[in-house]
Amino acid sequence: MVDLKSTVVEKPLEAGVLVRLSDRVRRITAANGGPMTGAGTNGYVVGERELAVIDPGPLDEAHVEAIIAQAGGVIRWVLVTHTHSDHSPAAKLLAERTGAELIGCVMEPTDGHQDSSFEPTITLQDQQTLATPEFTLTAVYTPGHVGNHFCFWLPEDGMMFTGDHLMQGTTVVIIPPSGDMADYIASLEKLNDYPVKYLAPGHGHLMADAPSVVSGLIRHRTLREVKVVSALKKLGEVSMETLVAEVYKDVDPSLHPIALYSLWAHLLKLEKEQRAQKHAEPDCLFGQELWKLSTH
Numbered sequence: 001m002v003d004l005k006s007t008v009v010e011k012p013l014e015a016g017v018l019v020r021l022s023d024r025v026r027r028i029t030a031a032n033g034g035p036m037t038g039a040g041t042n043g044y045v046v047g048e049r050e051l052a053v054i055d056p057g058p059l060d061e062a063h064v065e066a067i068i069a070q071a072g073g074v075i076r077w078v079l080v081t082h083t084h085s086d087h088s089p090a091a092k093l094l095a096e097r098t099g100a101e102l103i104g105c106v107m108e109p110t111d112g113h114q115d116s117s118f119e120p121t122i123t124l125q126d127q128q129t130l131a132t133p134e135f136t137l138t139a140v141y142t143p144g145h146v147g148n149h150f151c152f153w154l155p156e157d158g159m160m161f162t163g164d165h166l167m168q169g170t171t172v173v174i175i176p177p178s179g180d181m182a183d184y185i186a187s188l189e190k191l192n193d194y195p196v197k198y199l200a201p202g203h204g205h206l207m208a209d210a211p212s213v214v215s216g217l218i219r220h221r222t223l224r225e226v227k228v229v230s231a232l233k234k235l236g237e238v239s240m241e242t243l244v245a246e247v248y249k250d251v252d253p254s255l256h257p258i259a260l261y262s263l264w265a266h267l268l269k270l271e272k273e274q275r276a277q278k279h280a281e282p283d284c285l286f287g288q289e290l291w292k293l294s295t296h
Contacts, residue, residue: 024135078094102120105147144183
């Protein structure tokens, strides 16, 4: 058995190379590194004889061939955590090449970022389980980042495959209208229902001490909301473009256009709670909406 604790620290993220994390799990990272994807999208191969592949990544034929060449065994299932372009487009090609069943959940393209090529043969449901003599994988519905997001629970290793529900070394972007900050926090809390030892993210290294990681993310989101409320008190009626510079002072300004989405999610949560309200002209562009604290 590979020492998972040392794996967290020592194993590199090298594109196209299958890296063993445990007797049941191997990781392969796509060559799509960048500001939003880190070293690239992590795919995971679960099993040795009958295999499940989770999040095979963007549409990259060379990456699909690397998965097939190195995985061994029979790929029975291709699963995706959600249908963003860095996670699911390779799934269709991998399923066609191997005859695997394609498993995931589609949604209406309300956020403008959905992979329209993804057509599952099995639509995921919360707590749906796949099993072989080697492993059990259970789907855990975790909306928040987007509305069709699932994690996958591997009880034999105490490992949760998290997709973009959480990443190593950074926070995820919440993308309204499908993405929802209240749902995201509730989905983080949902992970505490499982005896998770290791978090296997869609981007970044394997993480140990899962309860601390989860509680730290909840605390981070709570403190960010406090900053939003404080900024609204300070600035009065204010545009999102001005507000993001105040609330995200600790973030590189070049990332503020992306941070606008999470700020929007915080504001929508406050609006539902009748703690903030929005005013926008009919032709107002995203980011130029005016927000203020609610008078209710």
